Amino acid sequence: MPTKSSIIIVDDAKFSAAIVRKRLSEHGFTDIRVAHHANDAFSLIAERPANLVISDWIMPDIDGIALCEQIKADNLSRSTFTYCLLMTGKDDEESVQQALSKGLDDFIFKSEINHQLIPRVRSGLRIARQLSNALERQKSLSAEIVLLQEKPSIDPLLGLANRQYAEQTLDRLYRHTQARGGAVSYMSITIKNWGSILSEYKAPVCQELSEQIAKRVNTLVRPLDEVCRYSENEFIVLAHFRDPNDCNLSTYRRFYQGLDKQAFKTSAGFIAISISCAVCFADQDSTTATLSEMNAFNAQKISECKEENTYVINAL
DSSP: OOTTOOEEEEOSOHHHHHHHHHHHHHTTOOOEEEESSHHHHHHHHHHSOOSEEEEESOOSSSOHHHHHHHHHHHGGGSSSOOEEEEEESOOSHHHHHHHHHTTOSEEEEGGGHHHHHHHHHHHHHHHHHHHHHHHHHHHHHHHHHHHHHHSOOBOTTTSOBOHHHHHHHHHHHHHHHHHHOSEEEEEEEEETTHHHHHHHSOHHHHHHHHHHHHHHHHHHSOTTOEEEEEETTEEEEEEEESSGGGSSHHHHHHHHHHHTTOEEEETTEEEEOOEEEEEEEEETTOSOOOHHHHHHHHHHHHHHHHHHTOSEEEEO
């Protein structure tokens, strides 16, 4: 058994704590700390986590059960799992059941310390190491998930790039424009009647419709254009043109004609959609080109289109 394991003894009776410490020392344990009050034990754990706490049940400030309950509650916030072993002079079955029902890991009768202390400590430390390793793995996996979420990724439902990927793609295309000329274009495609579709059809049907729309958009783009899902009812198309003059109404008319008032087949029958489109671009002379700015610009233009009863605007 490694002697590096950290153990804290909590007992207001100094003589009793000394006996337990002596037994542990005789069996090779060296990292042993003693607290005579529960609050002192909390302070010791805060300074440096313990692998195992051996606590007396009856103490003047906070009893051993309350102490161990708090330690157990804090286990998930630490990378070290603390195993709780309760010492008790009570040997009736009701007391034992009470201790275990409070979530104690183990208990030992004081009358049996000479024979059972070391085996129970060793068993507790093995479990503590295993659970500490599990906590470390959990934190490592959580950190990996955060990193994956920060990376460019694909919308799992439609197989399209998500907003974060779109941000990085726009930045790449804009830097290419700054260096090589031309223009980077940003096209918004908003499904105007999506709210009424959601209220009329169930989620699986709406998902089918989204998939069909995504497939149609993919057939309308050029091979090097990027299609992304900006929100539930909005798609964007990012593209680079060598000549800024190519960012015009005619270039993008096919999107409106291929989507607006078109009916898509689903398990609930054919569902027609109504769309609004807007396009803006940033050329070599533009001072900025962020996803949020270009999307806001297009949203404003779409709003103006609705008022003017036009279907698309080329925002230059």
